[in-house]
Each structure stands twice: as C-alpha cells, then as structure tokens.
Amino acid sequence: METVQELIPLAKELMAQKPKGKLVKLYVLGSLLAFFGVVLGIVETVCSPFTAASRLRDEEAAVASLQAARERQALRRQALLEKDKQPESVRCRRGFSHRQHAS
Secondary structure, X not given: OOOHHHHHHHHHHHHHOOOOXXXXXXXXXXXXXXXXXXXXXXXXXXXXHHHXXXXXXXXXXXXXXXXXXXXHHHHHHHXXXXXXXXXXXXXXXXXXXXXXXXX
C-alpha cells in the first residue's frame, strides 16, 4: 500500500466480495490507528524544537545550581581553614573563663 491509488482498488475489491462486518471494522480500526499515528508524528515534529529548548534551559539551571552549591562548599571549607589558623588563645578564651568561675 505505497500509494493512495492502490488503496482505492483494494476498497472496491473488498466491497465487491461482500465482506463481513468484523472485517470491515478491523480495516477501519487499522486505518484510524494509522491516521492517528501520522497526526502524532506531525505534532511531535512541529513541537520538538520547543521541547529541546526547555530541556536545554532545565540543564542550564541544574548546572547553575551545582556551581552555586560548589561555591558555598568552598566558602565553608575556607572559613573552617581560617578558623583552624586562629591562635590557640583566641579559640580557648571562653573555656578558660568557665573554668575560673567554676572553681
């Protein structure tokens, strides 16, 4: 069934043979499914540039959020390193004050 010209003689031959109702229903169902498949293919082809653009935007947003998380993590590490570099007397000042009052 490559062309519509072949479809018309087939339909005439089927009608000449007085087909049963179930057979006609089966051919109609197959034709409708094929038609819907073609329509869905056309819709997908028309809409695919828009969906590709939205996927690209989603990927860019995910990359940006990952970069922001990495930057925050780097800032935390840097703050911890700076805290570790503080002199011992500055870090333990509070502990000494509690000991003096406790005794």
